[in-house]
Amino acid sequence: MTKLESVSFTNQGSRGQYEPAFEESTSTLDEFVDLAKRLRLSAFYMHGSDKANLVVGVECVNPLGKHLLLSSNNKDIVVRELLPYEVNDAFDRQSDVPVESVSPSSEIEGSEDYVTELKNIICNNTNSLVLRSAAAMKVAVVEPDFVRGWTLEQLAECVSDTEASKNLIYLVDELRFPREEDRNDLWQCLMNQAVFLRSKNDPTLSNALGTAIRRIASVIPESKADCLVSFLSNDSGVDTRLIALQAVCIIFSMAPYSGSDLIALKDRINELRKKLVDRDVLIFGQTAAIASAAISASTCISLSSIDEVLADLNSVQPWFRDVVKQALVDLANNWKDSASKAAQQLIDKLVHLEHQTTPR
């Protein structure tokens, strides 16, 4: 049974949706759940699971509290740390317990042990990679150097393990790699993982796949950007295509592409752009987001195509022109520090678009 420090409820809540005055205390997590039930917080109940009921308890406080709880693997700790003072605030307006006076509990003294314990989990090869990577995520907060090398090693070795692959992708999304050789290893390993996840054709993997694509874009050499073209194909999900287009914009967020390669990527982006930037096709929401991202990506790879882009925009709805204009202004602002004159060129071109736009 999970331990919970005493939580006292001594008065009616200020929101007015709780039961009248009561006086209770709990010493275990299970008792807490029972108490929540007895207080008939049923308006907040969902599925009756312990987890859901506990969410109810914190939900009384504010949304962050709830998500802190949902995010944590050690819910008893979160409850202990967050509820004593918050519950007093929420339920007992006469509470005279200031925040600072509430002890952060004995867990503090055990923190070094906790880091050591997590490191032991990471280093133990008999543990599952899922468990080890989850531990690594926590250690990364205080000792990123310890985690970096291990993560790259595991990412390179991880094959055909969907769950581990997802965890490792989320982990490298949290870490930063200052060494260039590490970054080269990183994007190539991530590319292998992304191709593997995509081959599963499983919508539940789209989030990890999207994270991998974005992380690849954050470190890949510009000249290698062509490898993203496979995520823009028709058999990639719509969400994946949007993220791949956003990824192209990430790669060229500091300066537009100045070379003449990347033919396949450029052609595919232009194909998408031409298909979607059409008055008969363009609708708000998803289609507009992809069309706008395609225009930005196309401008990143080939600034010379901007005249054609602006010409196409003549035929579409004014509100979409405004969306595109804002996206391109943002792009130009990002390029201002680059040595090229691309930012000014783009701004100059957008002046014409401004004249075409219907005033709001």
Next chain:
Amino acid sequence: MTKYETLRICPDVKMNASRFAVAGLYSNDDSRCVIHAGLIDESTELQHGEPVTLFHMAPPLITESAESNSRYQPVDIVSVVGLTSDELYKMEEWRYRVSAYVESDEAKKLKGPFRQYVIHPHKCPVLSELKRLIGYRFSCVGLVIDCYESAGIATIAIDHQMPEIDEEVLQQTYPQIARLESIHRKKPEHKILLELGFRGIRELGLGDKPWKPILVGYLFHSLSRFNHLSPRPPAYIPHSVEDRFF
């Protein structure tokens, strides 16, 4: 017919809240200090005590609905701003674009809630090792400001200096953050902080003072002026931290 207004959701109040209306939560001390804001994701007839579907920076960035795992709690205050169809289309494009950054439940659980979150500035670029722009972190109010800005609607005068806040105001307006910070000052490697990925308020933009974040209450003072489609009021300049109350 939908009215453009800002209302406290009391027991006798019913309100037609349209998509992209802004919902707020009060602190629990009866002071009417607004501590959270989010965007209503589905038009609804709002009644006291009824949960609503929200797209918001909890943190993390999430959509909460009756269908999702955890129903969102009732809200305390709602602003319905009149929007033209063009403005709505622009906000829909924004909504879909930003949705690409909503993490799966398992990713949120693993990473902790704070990686997408910032208090000050209200919107902060996230850069890679190569200084490439990967995305943005938002405060809860920052997400709403950015949504309206995507439609060309300036709610808060973001280039203007905001009023300075102190620890007391921080504790009232960000109670959970203040609590975690008090733990962080005593023990940065505390178990709960490692669990949640909390690295202290400096990481959230509250480093050396003065602290001048955009407080949620400012937003409702701004939106309460948007009663007509035209003319639109200018971006709101908060007078003092007292504007955290509404």
